[in-house]
Amino acid sequence: MRLDVVSIFPEYLEPLNVSLVGKARSRGVLDVRVHDLRDWTHDRHHTVDDTPYGGGPGMVMKPEPWGEALDHVLASGEPEHGRPVLVVPTPSGRPFTQELAVELSDEPWLVFTPARYEGIDRRVIEEYGERLDVREVSIGDYVLAGGEAPVLVMVEAIARLLPGVLGNAASHQDDSFAPGAMADLLEGPVYTKPPEWRGRGIPEVLLSGHHGRIARWRRDQAFARTTDHRPDLIERCDPDTLDKHDRAA
Ligand code: SAM
Numbered sequence: 001m002r003l004d005v006v007s008i009f010p011e012y013l014e015p016l017n018v019s020l021v022g023k024a025r026s027r028g029v030l031d032v033r034v035h036d037l038r039d040w041t042h043d044r045h046h047t048v049d050d051t052p053y054g055g056g057p058g059m060v061m062k063p064e065p066w067g068e069a070l071d072h073v074l075a076s077g078e079p080e081h082g083r084p085v086l087v088v089p090t091p092s093g094r095p096f097t098q099e100l101a102v103e104l105s106d107e108p109w110l111v112f113t114p115a116r117y118e119g120i121d122r123r124v125i126e127e128y129g130e131r132l133d134v135r136e137v138s139i140g141d142y143v144l145a146g147g148e149a150p151v152l153v154m155v156e157a158i159a160r161l162l163p164g165v166l167g168n169a170a171s172h173q174d175d176s177f178a179p180g181a182m183a184d185l186l187e188g189p190v191y192t193k194p195p196e197w198r199g200r201g202i203p204e205v206l207l208s209g210h211h212g213r214i215a216r217w218r219r220d221q222a223f224a225r226t227t228d229h230r231p232d233l234i235e236r237c238d239p240d241t242l243d244k245h246d247r248a249a
Contacts, residue, residue: 114147
């Protein structure tokens with residue numbers, strides 16, 4: 001998968017060299033290209049923002065540097081990638097969910113446009129919306145100073161779904177929000193060795209070796225946790241599917 005990120009703070013994207021995403025890059029699973037938006041400015045101050053039409057506080061990112069930067073990125077596409085999906089981080093976008101991460105992980109090429117100030121001149125989104133699949137995406141109901149942290153969040157969520165990135169491909173299948181029977185339940189508690197730590201043991205059932213009982217316990221724990229932390233998700237749960245999941249274990 002190819003990922004391009006255009007930002008006025010390319011150094012903010014350095015964590016893309018680290019850990020899981022960094023390893024995926026060095027193994028050739030991910031081809032990440034970070035671009036400095038200011039490379040497409042032509043004045044002495046490398047200006048990327050201007051005052052908003054209609055007045056009001058804050059500044060808006062100018063369309064010209066974004067247009068030149070995105071044209072450059074698009075022109076560098078290899079035939080096997082086709083056209084990229086343009087991912088525009090914005091608090092006014094659709095929520096970024098595991099479902100969207102799965103969908104985007106199937107794309108061969110994603111281009112991210114993390115903004116600063118009050119965001120990007122709307123005409124940029126309109127212009128590329130005529131040629132590309134543009135997704136305006138929010139990582140949560142809060143406002144950050146810039147879109148770089150949202151890009152790091154999205155890239156990590158997407159990259160760990162790519163074949164060959166996680167050591168054990170099955171490990172994301174049991175995650176909270178993973179598609180399947182437990183899709184609407186959060187993952188319950190997890191334990192590892194030693195069997196006793198500061199006088200605290202391991203739930204007996206996890207030592208039983210009985211797969212059916214363990215699956216049932218995990219589902220009950222997931223259910224309790226979801227009821228406690230995210231009652232909104234419980235409404236979406238289908239008890240029949242969960243029962244089938246238990247019987248299959
Ligand atoms: N005026 C904008 C609004 O209220 O929707 C907020 C602009 S914010 C200060 C600057 C940039 O940070 C946004 O254009 C976007 O790239 C990024 N950003 C901030 N919060 C975000 C969020 N929750 N999800 C995705 N991107 C976000």
